[in-house]
Amino acid sequence: MSQVHVSQHPLVAHKLTVLRDEQTDHRSFRELMRELALLLVYEATQDVRLNPRQVKTPMGYAQGSKLVDAIGLVPVLRAGLGMVEGALMLLPSVQVWHIGLYRDEHTLRPVQYYNRLPDAPTVEVCLILDPMLATGGSAVATVDILKKWGVPRIKYVGLIAAPEGVKRLSEAHPDVPIHIAAIDERLNEVGFIVPGLGDAGDRQFGT
Numbered sequence: 585m586s587q588v589h590v591s592q593h594p595l596v597a598h599k600l601t602v603l604r605d606e607q608t609d610h611r612s613f614r615e616l617m618r619e620l621a622l623l624l625v626y627e628a629t630q631d632v633r634l635n636p637r638q639v640k641t642p643m644g645y646a647q648g649s650k651l652v653d654a655i656g657l658v659p660v661l662r663a664g665l666g667m668v669e670g671a672l673m674l675l676p677s678v679q680v681w682h683i684g685l686y687r688d689e690h691t692l693r694p695v696q697y698y699n700r701l702p703d704a705p706t707v708e709v710c711l712i713l714d715p716m717l718a719t720g721g722s723a724v725a726t727v728d729i730l731k732k733w734g735v736p737r738i739k740y741v742g743l744i745a746a747p748e749g750v751k752r753l754s755e756a757h758p759d760v761p762i763h764i765a766a767i768d769e770r771l772n773e774v775g776f777i778v779p780g781l782g783d784a785g786d787r788q789f790g791t
């Protein structure tokens with residue numbers, strides 16, 4: 585079983601509740617996605633590696649730290665786009681690699697439609713950004729792509745998961761930590777998370 589981290593932060597619980605509300609409009613939904621992504625990425629980066637670095641202050645020298653690993657954000661189109669800006673507020677200099685997947689509505693299987701990764705990996709740590717972990721098919725496919733690319737450390741950062749999705753991702757990739765704001769009750773018969781929040785892509789983009 586991979587490590588599953590369900591955020592216990594009260595700000596996450598509060599913002600997620602407003603995000604779920606069917607009365608929340610598109611603009612507020614996007615703001616909340618951005619804020620939640622920032623909070624979840626903050627939690628997911630607690631173990632990134634540091635090297636010592638000395639810095640000169642106006643008063644002398646301080647022993648400090650700098651990040652060692654090249655980090656990449658991997659938003660899964662389309663819904664993952666809403667998490668990029670919040671993540672970039674914490675990690676403004678990192679690379680962003682987009683992966684395009686949609687879920688076939690009959691088979692619920694992910695279909696890849698965008699991937700422009702270069703031949704060799706350019707990062708050592710990837711944070712997959714996708715708000716919804718439903719059947720887990722999209723998450724497993726994204727990790728498959730990143731492992732084939734050659735990334736040594738991969739983390740999944742999402743907002744709401746179904747137990748089915750957590751199980752599938754954990755079993756397929758037990759080495760990939762899952763950082764999530766909440767694990768809901770179940771998937772319904774058409775593969776939507778219940779109670780969830782509906783379709784995260786449609787709610788962000790007003791479609």
Ligand code: PRP
Pocket residue numbers: 660661662663664685686687688692694714715716717718719720721722723749775783784785786
């Ligand atoms: C949603 C969501 C995930 C996927 C989760 O995307 O953003 O990528 O479904 O489902 P799974 O765990 O069963 O694979 P969707 O296919 O609706 O595309 P969109 O982001 O373009 O709306």
